[in-house]
Amino acid sequence: MAEIRVENLQKKFGAFTAVENSNLVIEDGEFVVMLGPSGCGKTTTLRMIAGLELPTAGRILLDGEDVTMKRARERDIAFVFQLFALYPHMNVRKNIGFPLIAQGTPRAEVRKRVEETARLLRIDHLLDKSVSGLAGGDRQRVALGRAIVRRPKCFLMDEPLGTLDTEFRDLMVHELRELHNRIHATTVYVTHDQMEAMSMADKIAVMNHGVIEQFGTPREIYDRPRTMYVADFMGSPPMNFLSFNAGLAPGARKVVIGEAEIAVPEIREARSPADLALGVRPEHVRFDDASRLRGFVIGAEYLGTTQIISVETADGVIKARIPADQKVASGETVGLTLNAKRLSLFDKASGRAVETALYEGAHG
Amino acid sequence: MADVVITAVSKSFGAAEAVKDLSLTISQGEFVVLLGPTGAGKTTTLRLIAGLEKPDRGHITIGGVDATTLPPSARDVSFVFQQYSLYPHLSVRENLAFPLKAPGQSLSKDEILQRVEETARLVRIEHKLENRATRLSGGEMQRVAIGRALVRRPSIYLMDEPLSSLDAKLRADMRLELKRIQQDLGATVLYVTHDQIEAMTMADRIGILAEGRLVQIGTPREIYTTPANLHVAARLGQPAINLLPRGLLPDADLPPDAVTIGARTEHLRIAKATTGSAVAKVDWIEHLGDQDHLHMRVGDRKIVTLSDPAAELAAGDTISIAYRNPLCFDAAGNRIGEAA
Numbered sequence: 001m002a003e004i005r006v007e008n009l010q011k012k013f014g015a016f017t018a019v020e021n022s023n024l025v026i027e028d029g030e031f032v033v034m035l036g037p038s039g040c041g042k043t044t045t046l047r048m049i050a051g052l053e054l055p056t057a058g059r060i061l062l063d064g065e066d067v068t069m070k071r072a073r074e075r076d077i078a079f080v081f082q083l084f085a086l087y088p089h090m091n092v093r094k095n096i097g098f099p100l101i102a103q104g105t106p107r108a109e110v111r112k113r114v115e116e117t118a119r120l121l122r123i124d125h126l127l128d129k130s131v132s133g134l135a136g137g138d139r140q141r142v143a144l145g146r147a148i149v150r151r152p153k154c155f156l157m158d159e160p161l162g163t164l165d166t167e168f169r170d171l172m173v174h175e176l177r178e179l180h181n182r183i184h185a186t187t188v189y190v191t192h193d194q195m196e197a198m199s200m201a202d203k204i205a206v207m208n209h210g211v212i213e214q215f216g217t218p219r220e221i222y223d224r225p226r227t228m229y230v231a232d233f234m235g236s237p238p239m240n241f242l243s244f245n246a247g248l249a250p251g252a253r254k255v256v257i258g259e260a261e262i263a264v265p266e267i268r269e270a271r272s273p274a275d276l277a278l279g280v281r282p283e284h285v286r287f288d289d290a291s292r293l294r295g296f297v298i299g300a301e302y303l304g305t306t307q308i309i310s311v312e313t314a315d316g317v318i319k320a321r322i323p324a325d326q327k328v329a330s331g332e333t334v335g336l337t338l339n340a341k342r343l344s345l346f347d348k349a350s351g352r353a354v355e356t357a358l359y360e361g362a363h364g
Numbered sequence: 365m366a367d368v369v370i371t372a373v374s375k376s377f378g379a380a381e382a383v384k385d386l387s388l389t390i391s392q393g394e395f396v397v398l399l400g401p402t403g404a405g406k407t408t409t410l411r412l413i414a415g416l417e418k419p420d421r422g423h424i425t426i427g428g429v430d431a432t433t434l435p436p437s438a439r440d441v442s443f444v445f446q447q448y449s450l451y452p453h454l455s456v457r458e459n460l461a462f463p464l465k466a467p468g469q470s471l472s473k474d475e476i477l478q479r480v481e482e483t484a485r486l487v488r489i490e491h492k493l494e495n496r497a498t499r500l501s502g503g504e505m506q507r508v509a510i511g512r513a514l515v516r517r518p519s520i521y522l523m524d525e526p527l528s529s530l531d532a533k534l535r536a537d538m539r540l541e542l543k544r545i546q547q548d549l550g551a552t553v554l555y556v557t558h559d560q561i562e563a564m565t566m567a568d569r570i571g572i573l574a575e576g577r578l579v580q581i582g583t584p585r586e587i588y589t590t591p592a593n594l595h596v597a598a599r600l601g602q603p604a605i606n607l608l609p610r611g612l613l614p615d616a617d618l619p620p621d622a623v624t625i626g627a628r629t630e631h632l633r634i635a636k637a638t639t640g641s642a643v644a645k646v647d648w649i650e651h652l653g654d655q656d657h658l659h660m661r662v663g664d665r666k667i668v669t670l671s672d673p674a675a676e677l678a679a680g681d682t683i684s685i686a687y688r689n690p691l692c693f694d695a696a697g698n699r700i701g702e703a704a
Contacts, residue, residue, distance in 0.1 A: 037531050038502055165401050165558045192531040198652045222653040235654045236536050283654055283673070301565050304588040304601055305629045305670060306655075321654065325630065 002063055002076075002153035002186040003028045004049060009058035011044050011210075018044040020210040022058070026203075029184040031177070033197040036207035036233070042190045043158055045207070049188060050079045050156050062153070078152040080160055086131045086143055092118070093127045096145040103150075117145045120182060140164075140172050144179065154186035161196065173199045194234055198222065206230045224359050225344060228351040231279050237308060239344070240285070241277040242315040248276075248345070248354060255345070258314050260293035263340035268355040275348040282308060284339035285320035287328070291335030297328055311336060367391050368413065368520050368552065373422030375408055382408040384576040386422070390520065390554055395546050396581075397563040398556040399599060400573035406556035409573070410522045413554065415439045427519045437468070440519040444526045448509035450497040456508055457493040460484060463516050479515055486545050487511040503534040514545065521546075523555040527562065539565050560600050564588070572596045594697040597626050603657050603668040605691075606632075612662055613643065613685055619700050622692035626699075629669040631690040634658070636675070637682040646681045660685070 004026040011019040019041040026032045034042040047053040049060055051072035060068045067075050086095050097114045105113075118124040121141045126134065131142055147155070161169045177200045180187060191197060197204050198218045205215045206229075214226045225231035231239040244257040248271040254263050255278060262278065295313035307324045310317055311334060318336060328334070345354040353359070368390040375383040383405045390396045398406045411417040413424055415436035423432045431439050442463070450459050460480045464471050471479065484490040487507040492500065497508060510526055527535045527542075543566045546553050557563060563570045564584045571581040572595070580592040591597040597605050606627045610618075615625060637643075643662055649671055650657040658671035660683065667685070677683065692700045 037533055166560065167401060167558070192533065194532060195652060199650070218653070219651050222651070233533060236532075237654075281654065302584050302588075303561070303564055304584070323630070 003061075004154065004186060004188065005059075005061040005064075006045070006049065007059040007061070009045065009048060009060065010056045011041070011048060011053060012056045017210050019048070019055075022210075022212050024205060024212065024215060026186060026188060028186055031180050031187045031189065031200055031202045032205065033189045033191060033201035033203075034205045034207060035191060035194060035197045037192055040207040041210040042205075042207045046156050046158055046188060046190050050077055051075050052079070076153040078147065078150055078155050080147045080155055080157045086139060086146075088132050091128055091130050092123065092134070092142050095131055095142050096127075096149050098146060099150050113149055113151075114145075117149045120148075121145050121179070136168055137171055137175075140168065141175065144172075144175065148179070148183065148185075152185070154188070157187065157189045159191050160189075161191075161193075169196075176200060194236070198234075206233060208233075223342065224353075225279070226353050228277065228279070228346045228348075231344060231346070235281055237282050237319045237321075239279045239281050240316065240318045241279055241346070242313065242318070243275065243277055243348065244315060245273060245275050247271055247273040257293065260291065262293065262338060262343070264343045264345060265341060265357040267345070268357065271347070271354065276354070277346045277348050278338075279344035279346060280318065280338045281342065282319045282321040284342045285318055285322075286337050286339075287320070287322065287326075288335050288337040291337045293336045293338070294333060295336065297330050297332045297334060299330065300328060367425075367427070368554070369423075369425045370409075370413070371423045371425075373409075373412060373419045373424065375412060375417060375419050381576050383412065383419075386576070386578050388571060388578060388581065390552060392552050393550045395543070395551075395553045395555065395566055395568045396571060397567035397569075398554065398571045398573050398578075399558065399560060399563040400556075401558055403575075404573040405576040406558075406573055407524055408576075410443070410524050410554065410556055413439075413520070414441050414443050414522055442513040442516050442518040442521050444510055444513040444521065444523040446525040446528055448505045448529070450505055450508055450512075452496070452498045454497060455493065456484070456489060456495050456497060456500070459497050459508055460493075460511050460515050463512055469516075483511045483515045486514060486548070488541070503530055503538075506530055507538075510542070514549070514551075517549075520552045520554060523553060525557050525559075526555075528557070528559070542566060560602070564600070572599055590701070591626075591691065591699060593699060594624065594626070594693050597691060597693075597699070601628050602655065603629075603670070606667045606669070607693075608665065608667070612665055613687055615687060618687070618690070619692050621694050622700055623695045624693040624697070625687065626691035626693060627667070627687060631688055632667075632669055633686045633688045634660075634669070634672075634675065634677075635684050636677065637684045644683050644685050646677050646679050646683060648679045649677065 006022055006024040009019055009022040034045060036042050044053060048055050051070060059066055062075060093114055096117055097110045100110045100113060118127055121144060123138060123141050126138060161172050173196055201218055203216060204218055204221045206213045206221060208229050214221055214230045222234050242257055246255060248267050250268055250270055252267045254261050295311040297309060298312045299310040301308040305324055306321050309320045309322060309328050344358060345356060370386055370388045373383060373386045400406050412419050415434060425431060426439055457480055460483055461476050464476045484493055487510055489504060489507050513521055527538050539562055567584055569581055570584055570587045572579045574595055580596050588600050608625045608627060610623055644660045647659040647661050656671040658669050660667045694700055
């Protein structure tokens with residue numbers, strides 16, 4: 001059991017508020033990713049959970065026990081940083097066993113735990129090899145082994161893959177998630193990389209200026225963003241926004257932008273006329289000559305299997321992700337249709353989403 | 365005449381051959397990206413052009429001048445490093461102006477002022493010109509570092525993973541920015557990275573480097589659709605190309621000497637199985653947001669493609685898979701078929 005509960009957590013550095021009134025429950029065995037740009041407060045939150053920073057206000061509970069004021073070493077937590085540095089002069093066995101030996105664990109116990117860990121990571125055949133001769137992936141597994149050999153209640157990881165080549169990073173993302181599926185240790189993982197978050201997390205907390213903007217499963221975060229910030233942070237390219245001014249009535253199933261009537265998920269609230277934004281993801285845009293939502297092509301980015309086409313409309317630029325073999329010429333006037341089931345509406349002043357059928361989660 | 369021509373250049377460090385017999389011409393106004401993993405020889409290549417390393421063999425000409433033995437200061441190049449190194453005690457403005465005040469530069473004060481402000485606008489840092497360099501965010505510092513390279517107008521800009529220290533989000537923005545800036549300036553750029561997305565989105569031509577050798581060079585489309593060999597095929601594409609043995613899927617119509625079949629999303633026809641046609645099963649669908657991956661299994665082989673949202677497949681579904689003009693590789697790993 002290792003549930004982490006963060007209650008009304010706040011951290012100030014002088015006049016600067018790094019973390020503002022955060023609430024978060026990380027359930028036992030969950031893999032939670034704190035995602036956001038640098039300076040958003042994700043690392044500060046992690047360091048408070050670890051006991052490396054004291055909060056200005058609020059509480060942290062570990063399995064129901066208030067640990068807010070406890071020292072880092074009194075919390076049964078492993079803070080993993082520099083995951084991937086190995087001791088080059090030691091073999092695999094010694095590298096993995098090092099944290100246990102440093103703790104004064106008896107030799108027989110070290111041996112047993114190192115072998116268990118190596119089996120878990122499927123490197124037990126390499127135990128007596130020198131780390132300098134290992135292939136990249138195996139080196140990373142050894143480093144991972146050293147991090148998990150202590151079997152703490154939970155792992156806190158601060159951008160552990162940040163410095164790796166993209167190919168290794170993709171490999172290690174899968175490796176970390178598979179490992180989690182085997183040991184189910186509660187994990188809080190901090191990154192600015194949404195692909196890492198989407199690939200590994202059970203739940204993602206998207207942070208912005210010290211505030212948790214949204215906490216939910218990767219699909220909730222991506223498909224049903226609660227704020228324009230989240231909609232924009234997730235996705236590459238991010239969600240497109242078309243600006244318009246209108247009032248909304250419950251039960252309506254369309255909005256009018258310029259000359260185009262656009263079908264949207266059923267609206268659930270009334271709003272007096274205001275500046276709104278219709279949000280659509282690039283993969284939910286299709287080209288359709290019959291559509292009255294029109295614009296002209298201003299650019300194309302080739303990505304191999306797909307391409308991103310930028311279309312300038314009267315109400316904003318829309319980027320569409322379409323197959324790379326579909327021919328589109330720059331300057332061409334095109335019509336666009338948007339996947340009605342997947343559209344979001346936002347109040348531009350507050351940045352918050354309008355309640356619609358989208359948030360009832362019909363598509364999982 | 366600002367072409368950069370590298371002819372048969374080799375460079376070893378002790379027993380390690382970092383660059384082997386490399387030939388490459390970068391035309392004026394061209395954006396060339398060298399793509400390869402750590403240790404492929406990317407940075408060494410840049411350093412050879414900059415004059416920070418001396419080649420063991422071969423020649424380098426910059427703008428028609430044989431630069432092979434010229435010191436760095438005599439070469440008309442500008443280098444952007446992975447780690448931004450700004451002068452911490454100087455303002456953004458002074459940092460940007462610095463290269464223009466170096467010996468050998470002959471711009472007037474007004475010209476320097478104008479060039480600095482122009483560059484600041486290009487890299488979108490004009491609102492912080494008077495800030496001290498240390499009072500900037502990481503992204504802003506890197507923009508200043510790039511700006512400091514752009515403020516000069518050399519024959520070629522050499523860029524060593526300049527975006528790798530940035531947040532993912534900012535990196536995506538900066539890719540587009542950098543490409544826009546390069547086009548606006550008509551600049552010649554040699555850019556090295558291990559990030560295939562950077563290569564695909566910015567390059568006019570991509571050179572694939574492996575163990576010091578240039579394995580293939582061509583437009584992103586050429587490299588992607590007609591890779592020279594298995595190594596190149598595996599470098600590009602997310603999810604990675606499926607490399608499948610002969611006989612796994614119906615392939616009687618493929619060339620007889622094809623030993624490995626390379627199949628990306630666009631090379632496979634996947635449909636929910638009608639009775640009797642099932643060859644594969646959906647393992648799971650990985651929801652990555654903008655690109656959901658369809659994980660399938662044929663016997664004990666895994667196949668991963670982008671999932672087509674219209675196909676509405678779910679874990680456990682049986683499916684039929686057939687090739688659609690896949691890539692074929694012979695026993696030596698070379699692609700069979702017409703060259704790029």
